[in-house]
Amino acid sequence: MQGLASAFAGRRAVLATMHGKERAIGPAFRDILGIDIEVPGDLDTDQLGTFSGEIERPGSMDEVLVAKARLGLKVPGLDLAIASEGSFGPHPQMPFIPVGLEKIVLIDAKSGLVAIDQSVDLSPTYVSWETRCLTDIADQVRAAGFPDQAMIVRPHIFPASRAQRGLQTLENLEAAIVQAARVSSDGLAFVQTDMRAHFNPKRMMSIGSLARKFAGRLSRTCSMCAAPGWGVKRTEQGLPCSWCGAPTQWVLYEVLGCYACDNERPMPRSDGLTEADPAHCQYCNP
Ligand SMILES: [Zn+2]
Ligand SMILES: [Zn+2]
Known part of the structure; x- marks a missing residue:
């Protein structure tokens, strides 16, 4: 199996940012993957939309994210690009709570890998x-x-x-x-x-934690195809209620997967929980 070190170590990646995100993203990628990050001086990522809405974002969040990284790939001599993107709004179930969604992408033009990871911040500075x-x-x-x-x-x-x-x-x-x-x-x-990262310290922290999680995932390879990025692909809900056994909204198991092939493995919850609190059951506590 091809190790991660041979996939990334010693390579340089362009980070498409105008907002100082190298402070949050650089250390994780250097320490965990051996990737050195470069920020081009003449990049205008605002052409892909701004937070204050002067320029509307074209396409979905993932499309904007990938387009931003591809901007970076125009830098001559670099075939590895990273970009991150955030989105903020009311929580879908609890509209009084603000929530932040952070996404990060790595594109490896050499292997064709496009890897995206994300995290949710339930206490963003968004007021x-x-x-x-x-x-x-x-x-x-x-x-x-x-x-x-x-x-x-x-x-x-x-x-x-x-x-x-x-x-x-x-x-x-x-x-x-x-x-x-x-x-x-x-x-x-x-x-x-x-909400721009260099003006929002809480956001800069969230991007830093996501970068560490993502770099960790990229350091694990798939056992079938050896592509980097083995990690949590999705979660399945339905943890049974401890009183009546009905499925709840709680996560039943996590599915680990690969970015490059269909290899998947369901994993029990890492906290060992096998039953949900009846307070979250739609029958026992309506
Ligand atoms: Zn129940
Ligand atoms: Zn695979």
Whole structure:
């Protein structure tokens, strides 16, 4: 079986980022896989969409992710590319809870491998306010981590104008709020946390943990085809209720799989749990 060391060690990868993600991604790929990361100076990943919505993202999150990595592959002499992409919104089941989805891709142009991994952050720094003045939200903005956590300000309602991004001083934040509130037809400014990695410390941490998980997965090879990236491919729900035995939403087992072939192996839960709490059963605790 071909070891991972021969697949990646000593190679250089281009990381398509304008947002300092090499700080979060570089160490994991260097320490676990022996890949050195390069960030090209003249890359415009904003052409693939921005968080504040000035440029809409074309296609699905995976398509944007892969397109971003392929941008990186245009750098002459490099055949390995990495990119990451985040998406933030309300939790699908609990709309009051914000949730972040982080994805990362590695494309190996030499072998044709396109490997994607993801993680969910149930406590991202992702908040917004509608306000007339900074004083009303000053405490909440500070609680969200300002000024290390930067803010974005735009008028709440039409006329649409360019958002002011990356605000990290009280003076700039206040001026932006006053200006946006003045032009908005309802007199309110819309203030939100900047989600770009270099302006969102919590996000940078999440990308770092995902990079370590992904690099670990890429260090394991498939026993059938020897491709790198053996790891959790999907989960199956249906852990039985401990009272009535009915299947619940809880994960029953994880399916390990390969990016390159159909080799799969179901694995029992790593925490050893074989029954679900009846509190999560649709019959015992409706
Ligand atoms: Zn039950
Ligand atoms: Zn395989």
